Amino acid sequence: MVEQAPRVGSREQGRLLAVLRDEGAQSRVALGERLELPRARLAAELGRLIDEGLVAVGGPAASRGGRRSTLVHLADELRVVGVDVGVTSVTAAVTDGRCEILASDSEECDIRLGPVEVLRRVRALAGRVLERAPGRLVGAGIGLPGPVSFRDGMPVAPPIMPGWDRYPVRDDLGGALGCPVVVDNDVNVMALGERHSGVARSLDDLVFVKIGTGIGCGIVVGGRVYRGVAGTAGDIGHIRLDDFGPPCACGEVGCLEAYFGGAALARDGLTLARTGRSPVLADALAATGVVTARDVGTAAASGDFAAASLVREGGRRLGQVVASLVSFLNPGMVVIGGGVSRMGHALLAEVRSAVYRRSLPLATGNLPIVLSELGDEAGVIGAAWSATDRAFG
Amino acid sequence: MVEQAPRVGSREQGRLLAVLRDEGAQSRVALGERLELPRARLAAELGRLIDEGLVAVGGPAASRGGRRSTLVHLADELRVVGVDVGVTSVTAAVTDGRCEILASDSEECDIRLGPVEVLRRVRALAGRVLERAPGRLVGAGIGLPGPVSFRDGMPVAPPIMPGWDRYPVRDDLGGALGCPVVVDNDVNVMALGERHSGVARSLDDLVFVKIGTGIGCGIVVGGRVYRGVAGTAGDIGHIRLDDFGPPCACGEVGCLEAYFGGAALARDGLTLARTGRSPVLADALAATGVVTARDVGTAAASGDFAAASLVREGGRRLGQVVASLVSFLNPGMVVIGGGVSRMGHALLAEVRSAVYRRSLPLATGNLPIVLSELGDEAGVIGAAWSATDRAFG
Known part of the structure; x- marks a missing residue:
């Protein structure tokens, strides 16, 4: 179930994936206009993404008066894991490439149990939800209730998380899931969740x-x-x-x-x-x-x-x-x-x-x-979005 | 004395000018490495900037072991005007392309006199300092003590500036000085001044x-x-x-x-x-x-x-x-x-x-x-920097 992370070869490929994530399926013509890419360049970049299995083509797009175009979309089998670790609970969700939740589960879990035990439960929970929505895992994101060094992928001097200081959360989870992992503060991922699919949709500030x-x-x-x-x-x-x-x-x-x-x-x-x-x-x-x-x-x-x-x-x-x-x-x-x-x-x-x-x-x-529009889902959706931001970047 | 604004033809030319402003004269080799530009591309872009009279070449650079290189620097005759309008005074300075002050002058002036009178004094003051340091004017910046629409180049509902609301400061000064003008809030330009040549030099946050x-x-x-x-x-x-x-x-x-x-x-x-x-x-x-x-x-x-x-x-x-x-x-x-x-x-x-x-x-x-290290000069230096940011962009 768990496979190698995809290779995103160029800046343009990253932009293509991000537009397909944020704006959904669209025709080649619309994509080319949206990204201001010449037709040949777009075809070459899309070709590579299709070869990598990240993008798929199918279904006729709405006609724009000329020839019927074909819709380009993120591959259906892409999977992203989003995890929200709270003070008293953990939630894990599996989403598709557009960060829409396919399966999720939650359990009581005291952050004070420390990173070894809490991350063991996170891995088990993530494994269970991935079984309910299997596919090709391209990345995972996790939000923690304390200050995080985003660059190092670990908590730094978190006041209410005994034992977590500088614990290598990214490397621990990345090794277990076999995909790139991003670690962030819980409120940062919630903000990103509301921006991707909640009340703040597409707002920049x-x-x-x-x-x-x-x-x-x-x-x-x-x-x-x-x-x-x-x-x-x-x-x-x-x-x-x-x-x-x-x-x-x-x-x-x-x-x-x-x-x-x-x-x-x-x-x-x-x-x-x-x-x-x-x-x-x-x-x-x-x-x-x-x-x-x-x-x-x-x-x-x-x-x-x-x-x-x-x-x-x-x-x-x-x-x-x-x-x-x-x-x-x-x-x-x-x-x-x-x-x-x-x-x-x-x-x-x-x-x-x-x-x-x-x-x-x-x-x-x-x-x-x-x-908030997303309530409890803001964190897992934002964590998944952050993971795609890394995977597609 | 007042000439047409230069044309900066490409993003690379803008980056070249910004590096020469912020880091001073340097060899072609160092510039190429700094901007990660291939030699031929660098030569072409520099050639155009030299043709436009924005950049000059002269003086041997410190040897790097091989052939002696030649220093590239901003043209000596470039001039920028920075204006700081306070509640009770106005200050105008003329700087070179690196935002170093060549001449400046200040006078008492009550902001409540309104835009027509205050800007008349600003123009006269700028004219006098430009006479003391003549050259080729490429841009001007002005800081105002109130909220400003940066995009529109005018104050918006400033609480202590009667008569200034939505007065077209940028167009007024731009017409008089014959160069592009940027209008900003006074503290914003002071922050930029300290960042360019004061205590916060080269800090990004x-x-x-x-x-x-x-x-x-x-x-x-x-x-x-x-x-x-x-x-x-x-x-x-x-x-x-x-x-x-x-x-x-x-x-x-x-x-x-x-x-x-x-x-x-x-x-x-x-x-x-x-x-x-x-x-x-x-x-x-x-x-x-x-x-x-x-x-x-x-x-x-x-x-x-x-x-x-x-x-x-x-x-x-x-x-x-x-x-x-x-x-x-x-x-x-x-x-x-x-x-x-x-x-x-x-x-x-x-x-x-x-x-x-x-x-x-x-x-x-x-x-x-x-x-602050720059004291009263922070505003005019920052306004000049903001003007070069526009002119070189």
Whole structure:
């Protein structure tokens, strides 16, 4: 099932594959115009891609008035693996060459088990989904919940991933899967996923804010992930809002993440339950023995005043940081995703209110602030896209 | 004196000119290696540039063991005009093709006089400096203290420039000078100036923070100015720090600029003088009838407690915003410039303290936070560089 990675021989072949991935099947004429390639050159490059089994030809294209043309498309048997490693779960998907999911599976998995055990599970999960959608594996991508050296394919000093520092994730997975692997931060791949097939489709400048257990953001500038000089760009979870704020998992105090995000909501929700200030959360605690961020969201949606206040207050603080981000970067769209974003419109209203009130009118005039369309799939789709970006490049 | 703009015929010619600008005279061999151009192609492209009078040949290069080579350099007679329009002054410089200043002049000029009068003065000033360093004018650049549509060459809704909204600055100056003109925001050109010949020389990812009458920042990503989708990227002066803060010149309240920057320092310094809390500023007020930001800086440097507290408090607030910027972008350097930056190390210490305390260790580990090297010249050098970027492109 697992084969050698294909050879993409030229820059033009890479551009051809990328256009077929992003825009789908098209006629030779349309492809030639799109890439501004002379007919003979296009025929030669396509010939090589067909020989390599990356591209196939078939089916009549819509007529353009002259002779009927033939549609060129990515070979049906191409497969890409996208993996999203969260703090408490792993998800693996198999996609076709256009990054459309053919099979996927997910399981509970604590990141603190360390890289050897977590990657063993990732390999098993990837193997199982590949069995459900067999084909020719051309690449794999994996998103991790911490800072990553994209160049070296490994995490670097991740605060909540004990044992992962500089573990060679790319080489480990690449050896097991027998294909090139790209390793990136989870929010970066989620941003790419929304850009490829979600709400930010084909936008070149966007910011993806993830609110899960922690908070982070992926920055896309000119169609590429912007990583900064040390790969930490977008790390908004540890922006300090107050020098005398609550302690954060990173060892500092007053970080945005210490106020908002899944862990902070669970902590504050537990307090509301114990003190009886939230009857709904007190019931949840009595029934299950714990209070989760999801419980807080459910309580807020059901009209529980104290829980709703927590969500509003968190959204206000998040909005304060997003407003600065908008002033700095003047992005074309802000997408909010991750588990906590399921709190939906109450949260979105607070963020929007803060941004529209605090940022420049010129920067917010045409700025959509929206919820993720892909939800849990953003990460695996973006990881697959990143893998094709490497494989086709 | 003013001639037709040159024609740069190919991408390779543009790259040749840019290398000769940024790295100076070099041998044909070195140039060929630098640009990875085969000898015949290099000879052809250089030949055309020599015919156009853009490049000249002369002087033996350092021997590389074989035959002595000949140095290629930008033609000596190339001239570029760089203009920096501030809120209260205009500066014009004439540079050679390498953006080194040959002559410059400055005069007081209130931006509120409007575009017709200010640009009349700019033209006269540029004419006078061109007389002192005559040659062949290939381009001009101008920085304005407000948001600019780079593409359209005009200011867009600038908050402190009455009458300038959508005034065709590029076409006005281009017609008068007879050369291509680029119009940009003042902090963007200052960032480019520091990158070309200042403290950030040859860095591809940096942030330039200007503290003048107002506060703004220029963001350089991958060697290019990042402008955002509406051209407002880097507008940190109007990030709101407090919903109930002091009023700002932009019409909002609690903006960073309303706390710090020249105008806010002058305002707060006047209060300190009137209430007698600062004896030094009270003396300044009695002597001149006004208190300026410069007076506050001088008083702080002389040990006046109340004035020093103002600078520290302002630096702390600025540092808070710069810390967020560092978390978002993970730049390779933060450069602080503009008139108020003359307060120097007291200010720098506050900003550094805030950033190093508040941002991620991985982002700040190798992050220099430094004062501008070029001072008042950053703007005109950067404007000239931006003009050559257009002329050579």
